[in-house]
Amino acid sequence: MAHSTGTSSKENLIGSLWMIAAMAAFAIEDALVKDAAQTLPVGQVLALFGLGGMFLFAGMLKFNREPLFIKDVVSLPMRIRIVFEVIGRLFYVLAIAFIPLSTATVILQATPLVVVTGAVLFLGEKVSPVRWLAIFVGLLGVILIVQPGADGFSQLSLLAVIGMIGFAGRDLASRMAPPTIGTARLGFYGFLSVLISGLIYSSWAGEVYRLPTQFELVSIVIATVAGVMAYSCLMKAMRTGEVSAVTPFRYTRLLFGCSLGLLFFGEEFTTSMLIGSALIVSSGLFIGWRSKKTVQSEVVVREG
Secondary structure (H helix, E strand, C coil): CCCCCCCCHHHHHHHHHHHHHHHHHHHHHHHHHHHHHCCCCHHHHHHHHHHHHHHHHHHHHHHCCCCCCCHHHHCHHHHHHHHHHHHHHHHHHHHHHHCCHHHHHHHHCCHHHHHHHHHHHHHCCCCCHHHHHHHHHHHHHHHHHHCCCCCCCCCCHHHHHHHHHHHHHHHHHHHHCCCCCCHHHHHHHHHHHHHHHHHHHHHHHCCCCCCCCHHHHHHHHHHHHHHHHHHHHHHHHHHHCCHHHHHHHHHHHHHHHHHHHHHHHCCCCCHHHHHHHHHHHHHHHHHHHHHHHHHHHHHHHHHC
C-alpha cells in the first residue's frame, strides 16, 4: 500500500516559511544583543532582555486568560529545562558579545546533532551506525571551527560550545515537558531563565548597572520583540508541517547570522570556518533525511 501522510505539501511550505521567518528573527535578535553588549554590561543586557520577553509573553497569557503558574511548571522536566536554558542563554550571549557573530552562529548549528546524541543517551532512542557517523562528522565540523590547539585558537569560542550544549539540553527537556505547558507559558519561563542568567553573571562579574541610552534601549526592545516573534514562529513551524520537512530550514539561521556579521560587524570568513559549516549542515540534513526515510518505512510496513 502506498505511503500517505496527513500533511500536505502546502502545509509543509507554510511551515518552512514560518521556520525561515523564525531563523531571520533569531539572527536579528543576536545581532542587536551583540550590539547592545558592546557598551552595556552583559548581565544587564540579559536581565533587560529577559524582563522584556517575560512581559510580552505574560501579556499573551493574560489575553488568552491563561494563568502564569500551573502545577506542571515545577515538574522535573521543567526544572531541568530552566537549568539548561540558563546555561544556554548565558554562555551563548557571552559568546556573541566576545567572539564574531558568524562563528557563534555556526557553532550553534550543531545543536540538533547534540540533541540526537542526548536522545540516545538519556531517552533510549536508537540510532544507526550511519547516523552515528553523521553525528561524528558534524562534531568534527565544530572542532574544525573552534580549532583547539591551533595558534589562532580562542578559548572564548568555547563559550559558544557550552551555550550550544545548554540549548541542546533545553530542547531535550522540552520533549519531556508536560503538554499543558503551551507556547506562551513556555516562552514566559524561558525568558525568566534569561533574567536569572543575567543576574547570576552580574553578581559573579561584579557589574554595575547604568541607565541605558536611548539607542541602547531601542536595540534591546527590538531584540526582545524579535526574540518573541522568533519563538512564536518556531512553534508555528513545528506545528504546521512535517518535522522532517521543516527542520532543515533551521540552517537558514547560518545564512542570516553570517550575513549580519559580515555587514554590520565587519567579520571575515576563514577556510576552516566554511569547511566546518559545510560539515555541520551536511550531517544535520543527512540525519533529518534518514529520520524521514525511517518513518516512511515504518508507516509502509504498518499499512502493508
